Structure formats: C-alpha cells, structure tokens
Amino acid sequence: xxxxxxxxxxxxxxxxxxxxxxxxxxxxxxxxxxxxxxxxxxxxxxxxxxxxxxxxxxxxxxxxxxxxxxxxxxxxxxxxxxxxxxxxxxxxxxxxxxxxxxxxxxxxxxxxxxxxxxxxxxxxxxxxxxxxxxxxxxxxxxxxxxxxxxxxxxxxxxxxxxxxxxxxxxxxxxxxxxxxxxxxxxxxxxxxxxxxxxxxxxxxxxxxxxxxxxxxxxxxxxxxxxxxxxxxxxxxxxxxxxxxxxxxxxxxxxxxxxxxxxxxxxxxxxxxxxxxxxxxxxxxxxxxxxxxxxxxxxxxxxxxxxxxxxxxxxxxxxxxxxxxxxxxxxxx
Amino acid sequence: xxxxxxxxxxxxxxxxxxxxxxxxxxxxxxxxxxxxxxxxxxxxxxxxxxxxxxxxxxxxxxxxxxxxxxxxxxxxxxxxxxxxxxxxxxxxxxxxxxxxxxxxxxxxxxxxxxxxxxxxxxxxxxxxxxxxxxxxxxxxxxxxxxxxxxxxxxxxxxxxxxxxxxxxxxxxxxxxxxxxxxxxxxxxxxxxxxxxxxxxxxxxxxxxxxxxxxxxxxxxxxxxxxxxxxxxxxxxxxxxxxxxxxxxxxxxxxxxxxxxxxxxxxxxxxxxxxxxxxxxxxxxxxxxxxxxxxxxxxxxxxxxxxxxxxxxxxxxxxxxxxxxxxxxxxxx
Numbered sequence: 226x227x228x229x230x231x232x233x234x235x236x237x238x239x240x241x242x243x244x245x246x247x248x249x250x251x252x253x254x255x256x257x258x259x260x261x262x263x264x265x266x267x268x269x270x271x272x273x274x275x276x277x278x279x280x281x282x283x284x285x286x287x288x289x290x291x292x293x294x295x296x297x298x299x300x301x302x303x304x305x306x307x308x309x310x311x312x313x314x315x316x317x318x319x320x321x322x323x324x325x326x327x328x329x330x331x332x333x334x335x336x337x338x339x340x341x342x343x344x345x346x347x348x349x350x351x352x353x354x355x356x357x358x359x360x361x362x363x364x365x366x367x368x369x370x371x372x373x374x375x376x377x378x379x380x381x382x383x384x385x386x387x388x389x390x391x392x393x394x395x396x397x398x399x400x401x402x403x404x405x406x407x408x409x410x411x412x413x414x415x416x417x418x419x420x421x422x423x424x425x426x427x428x429x430x431x432x433x434x435x436x437x438x439x440x441x442x443x444x445x446x447x448x449x450x451x452x453x454x455x456x457x458x459x460x461x462x463x464x465x466x467x468x469x470x471x472x473x474x475x476x477x478x479x480x481x482x483x484x485x486x487x488x489x490x491x492x493x494x495x496x497x498x499x500x501x502x503x504x505x506x507x508x509x510x511x512x513x514x515x516x517x518x519x520x521x522x523x524x525x526x527x528x529x530x531x532x533x534x535x536x537x538x539x540x541x542x543x544x545x546x547x548x549x550x551x552x553x554x555x556x557x
Numbered sequence: 558x559x560x561x562x563x564x565x566x567x568x569x570x571x572x573x574x575x576x577x578x579x580x581x582x583x584x585x586x587x588x589x590x591x592x593x594x595x596x597x598x599x600x601x602x603x604x605x606x607x608x609x610x611x612x613x614x615x616x617x618x619x620x621x622x623x624x625x626x627x628x629x630x631x632x633x634x635x636x637x638x639x640x641x642x643x644x645x646x647x648x649x650x651x652x653x654x655x656x657x658x659x660x661x662x663x664x665x666x667x668x669x670x671x672x673x674x675x676x677x678x679x680x681x682x683x684x685x686x687x688x689x690x691x692x693x694x695x696x697x698x699x700x701x702x703x704x705x706x707x708x709x710x711x712x713x714x715x716x717x718x719x720x721x722x723x724x725x726x727x728x729x730x731x732x733x734x735x736x737x738x739x740x741x742x743x744x745x746x747x748x749x750x751x752x753x754x755x756x757x758x759x760x761x762x763x764x765x766x767x768x769x770x771x772x773x774x775x776x777x778x779x780x781x782x783x784x785x786x787x788x789x790x791x792x793x794x795x796x797x798x799x800x801x802x803x804x805x806x807x808x809x810x811x812x813x814x815x816x817x818x819x820x821x822x823x824x825x826x827x828x829x830x831x832x833x834x835x836x837x838x839x840x841x842x843x844x845x846x847x848x849x850x851x852x853x854x855x856x857x858x859x860x861x862x863x864x865x866x867x868x869x870x871x872x873x874x875x876x877x878x879x880x881x882x883x884x885x886x887x888x889x
Binding site for chain 2: 296297298301321322323324325326329350351352353354355357358359360361362369370371372398401402501503504505508509
C-alpha cells in the first residue's frame with residue numbers, strides 16, 4: 226500500500242547512482258547503490274506525516290473549503306474564514322461567474338493555499354454556468370442550452386478527450402488570471418468516481434502541470450483503479466472527512482467533534498462547504514437543501530468557532546496545507 | 558419624421574390595391590387606389606399613441622426594468638415590482654448566470670412583458686460572463702480570458718458577423734428555455750450607438766424574429782443612421798427618460814417627478830434599473846457607484862412608491878407595454 230509514497234526515496238537513489246557513476250567509476254557506484262537499496266525498507270515505511278517532518282502518530286488535517294467562485298456568498302465566507310486561520314485551504318471553480326472575484330483575492334494573497342476545483346457540471350437549477358472551452362469543442366459536456374450538464378445520467382457518454390480539453394482550459398484561464406494553484410481536486414468527485422478513463426485524464430493533466438491531486442486511501446476499496454493509476458510520485462492522503470445529508474442540522478457540530486476526537490494519525494482532509502446563508506445563496510441553492518445555503522452556514526459556523534480551535538489544541542491536531550504536501554511531492 | 562409610422566397605412570393601401578386588382582379590374586383598382594391615396598395625409602399624421610387607440614395628446618409610458626438575469630438581486634427586485642404593477646416591462650440578459658431563474662419566471666408568467674436585453678459586454682470586474690455562442694465563433698467579442706469584453710476601446714474592431722452570430726445564439730437560447738420575448742433592446746446601447754453596421758445587424762435579426770426594437774426619436778439627431786435604416790414597419794417611440802450619474806442620490810425622486818410632470822404627449826419609455834441593495838449586488842457592482850447597488854435600490858424604491866402611483870393618476874399618465882406596441886407593429 227505504501228508503494229505510492231516512494232518518490233523521495235527514488236529521487237535520492239537515482240541521484241546517488243548518477244553522481245557515483247560520474248565521479249567514482251562503475252564499481253564504486255554499484256556498491257553504493259546496493260548499500261542505499263539495502264536501507265530502502267526503512268525509508269519506504271515512512272508515512273506521509275513523517276515525510277512532512279512530523280513524529281509518527283501525529284494527527285494532521287487540512288480544513289479545505291470547496292466551491293470558491295461559485296457564488297459571492299461562498300467567496301465571502303471562505304475568505305473570511307481563511308483570514309481567521311482555521312479554514313486553511315480551498316479550491317476554486319474556474320467556470321463560475323464569481324471566479325474573477327476569488328482570482329483577484331488569490332493574486333493579492335499569494336500565500337493562500339488555493340487549488341482548482343475542476344468543474345464538469347452545473348448542478349443548480351436557477352443559476353448556471355457553461356464550460357471554459359468553446360462549446361463546440363466539448364459537446365458531450367453541455368446540455369442543449371449550452372450549460373455544463375446539471376447531472377450525468379448513468380449511461381451518458383462523456384468524451385474523455387473533451388474532458389481533457391475542458392480541464393486544460395480551466396487551468397489555463399486560472400493561470401492567465403494570476404492564480405498559482407497548489408493542487409487539483411474534482412467538483413462532485415466526477416473525475417474520481419466516474420471510472421478509470423476520466424481519472425487518468427485528471428492525473429495526466431495534473432502531472433503535466435506538476436500539481437498534486439486530492440486522492441485519499443479511503444477511496445481505494447470502492448475505486449480500485451485509483452491505486453492502479455497512481456504512481457510513486459503521487460501524494461495520497463490517509464483519510465478524508467465530509468459531512469453527509471443524513472446528519473440532521475442540530476447534530477452538525479457533534480458530527481465534526483466526533484470526527485476530530487476519533488481522528489486517526491496521518492493526514493486527513495476535511496472537505497467542507499462554507500458559505501453565508503444570505504439572499505443570493507438561498508436563491509442559488511433553493512431547489513434542494515443538500516449542500517444548500519443553511520448547510521454552508523453551519524459549516525462556516527463550526528469551522529470558525531472557538532470550540533473547533535479548542536478541540537484542535539486538546540486533541541493535539543495540527544493544520545497543514547497542500548503547499549507543504551506539494552513540497553514533499555516535488556522534493557523542494 | 559413620421560415616415561417610420563406609416564406601416565398600417567401602407568398595409569391598408571397595399572391590400573386595397575391587391576384586392577381591387579383581383580376583383581374589379583385594373584381601372585377600378587386605379588381609381589380606388591387614387592381615392593385612398595388622396596386621404597393618406599390624414600391617416601399618416603396619426604401618432605403612435607393614436608394608432609394604439611388613444612386620444613391625441615395622451616401621455617403613455619412604459620416603465621421598463623433593464624438587466625434581468627444579471628444577478629439574483631435584480632431578478633428579485635424586478636419580479637416583485639412587476640407583481641406590484643407599476644414596473645410593467647423588462648428585458649433579460651441571456652448570457653448571464655441568473656438567466657435560468659428569470660426564464661423560469663417568464664415561463665410561469667407568460668403575460669409578463671419581457672424582451673431580450675441583447676448583451677455584448679460583461680462590464681463588471683469581480684463577476685463576469687462569456688458569450689452564448691461558442692468562444693471560437695465570436696473572437697472579436699471576447700477578451701483573452703474568454704469573457705465578453707469589459708468595455709469596447711475606441712478603435713476596437715467588433716466583427717458584425719460575429720455580433721449577428723451572438724445575437725442569434727442569445728435569442729435561440731431564450732426561445733429554447735421557454736421565453737417568448739415581446740421586444741429587443743441593447744445592453745449599454747452598444748447596438749444602437751456604435752454605428753450603422755451594428756445597428757443594421759440588430760435590425761435584421763429583429764425583423765427575422767418579428768420583434769420590435771427599442772428605438773426612440775430622441776436619438777435621431779445624434780445617430781442619424783438609425784432613421785436611415787428603419788423602415789415603415791418599425792416602431793419608433795417618441796421619447797425616453799433615464800436617470801444619469803449627475804443626479805445626486807437625494808434628488809432621485811425629484812428627477813423622476815419632474816420628468817413625469819413635464820412629460821410630453823406620446824409614448825415614452827422610462828429605462829430604469831431596479832435591484833435590491835444587498836450583499837450580492839453590492840459585491841457585484843462595487844468597483845463604481847454608477848448603475849450600482851444603491852442606485853438600483855433607489856430606482857426600485859421610487860417606482861414602487863405610492864408617490865409614483867399618485868403622480869401617474871394626477872398627470873393622467875397611462876401605462877402601456879411592448880406587447881401592445883408589437884400588435885400595432887404587426888397589425889394583429
């Protein structure tokens with residue numbers, strides 16, 4: 226299971242082999258390489274947390290806000306929470322109308338940990354967006370009115386080449402508008418959970434742009450192709466926590482408190498959806514309560530609360546970001 | 558100046574000539590046609606108001622809300638005011654993200670007087686939209702990030718064929734989404750005031766879809782090509798009133814009251830911009846105060862006030878819509 230975490234070891238061993246060959250001749254090189262390879266098992270047993278420089282058993286979390294750019298109410302809540310410091314990472318939806326607002330914020334806050342929330346759907350009813358690529362280049366992604374599909378039917382054919390075109394268009398627009406993303410993830414997990422073909426597209430694009438993608442070991446059982454496609458250079462988080470519609474509003478804080486108190490060692494991403502429950506967000510999400518306006522206000526409230534800070538201290542949980550993970554990935 | 562208002566006369570005379578020729582032979586036809594032509598001057602002197610069935614000297618206004626679809630705050634304010642009845646006409650921006658909300662309202666309120674506010678710019682900074690046509694079909698309309706231009710530079714070449722492509726795409730999307738527009742007008746007057754070439758594109762598309770366009774005689778002096786291009790079948794309003802940035806907020810009501818008290822006979826369109834001064838609209842328009850959030854709240858407040866209703870009654874001003882004007886235009 227740890228074979229995906231060997232990048233640093235590989236880089237070290239490759240360099241040693243190379244320099245040894247250059248300066249000391251083949252035999253010395255061979256001996257040194259053999260020696261280094263002999264200590265590999267110890268190195269490869271390092272967890273992601275250890276590779277980040279933490280003691281074994283440390284509990285690390287990324288508190289990650291999804292969907293920035295989708296509405297102003299989400300941008301406003303997320304940026305306020307980021308400034309307060311307990312929400313410490315987020316990803317941006319490039320095709321959405323409020324992307325310029327959050328791109329402008331990203332430019333003036335270059336240390337903010339912002340990824341791109343690669344978006345292939347426009348899942349609301351009264352408020353919608355189309356693709357970034359020209360409509361006629363991505364016909365399998367858009368409905369008859371030119372919006373990204375509200376949903377994907379079971380047997381709908383989404384063309385992987387068109388997905389690649391759209392992902393590249395989203396990343397290029399973000400770069401052109403001054404965003405320097407630290408990672409990539411997938412809106413509604415479409416690129417993760419639709420099948421190997423689409424996951425491979427995301428992975429190929431991520432490699433090309435040298436960006437880590439959000440994948441957790443928790444998903445391997447249900448989506449074994451993830452593990453098959455990931456290589457030794459890819460970061461894999463240990464766990465993820467996200468609240469589900471089954472949790473009633475009055476149990477919201479309780480759910481997160483339980484998750485934090487029972488947190489396993491390693492790196493866990495809390496995928497949350499903060500937003501302000503105002504006129505705009507209520508109108509934009511009014512067709513259903515899931516991931517709606519009140520839901521997002523509850524997420525904002527918990528993750529900016531004193532209670533959340535206290536539990537972090539009490540449980541000795543540390544916050545990390547994708548920026549640090551990316552450094553592990555690239556060895557910088 | 559009245560030559561644009563001769564449609565009904567022309568239709569009557571053409572029909573008489575045609576039927577006379579059919580049933581009575583050429584000579585009788587010629588006599589009858591001569592007789593009818595001899596009474597023409599009286600018929601052609603009819604004003605638009607008279608053609609609508611009102612006594613000479615009647616003061617008629619359309620209270621027209623612009624920019625529906627642009628934000629939720631604009632949709633919410635406009636639909637509330639439409640239901641109250643004093644704002645009685647509006648036009649919709651098809652490329653904007655909240656268009657689906659107002660299209661849904663239009664479908665469930667088929668009697669609402671909704672036109673299309675043909676949109677070729679995305680004039681805000683933090684909240685933006687692209688064209689409806691595929692990006693690669695309208696390159697002269699979009700900036701490097703794929704949004705409709707924020708503004709048009711003096712010497713910028715906007716390709717009229719691409720404008721036509723985009724206008725057709727906007728109309729087709731509106732039709733596909735169940736909107737049955739009563740008229741067309743132009744966001745920021747781009748199609749009216751940029752030159753004959755773009756106006757002719759708008760006019761050609763309007764004729765094809767059999768929709769009247771908002772043009773007023775007030776503009777003829779500055780834009781003589783309007784009058785040159787308009788034909789006898791085109792509706793031309795007598796006047797328009799719209800508030801300008803020079804009016805200070807505390808003089809808002811006074812400006813409109815003066816305009817209403819000094820209203821000339823004929824058909825006048827009040828072009829207004831109602832909206833609710835809330836978080837969304839403040840954020841979307843924050844880079845400048847002109848046509849901003851407070852501006853739009855002031856428009857909403859005046860045109861839904863008891864004072865406005867009282868002045869209408871006091872000055873014997875009647876409300877009409879584009880639906881009635883379209884009937885005059887098509888003779889239905």
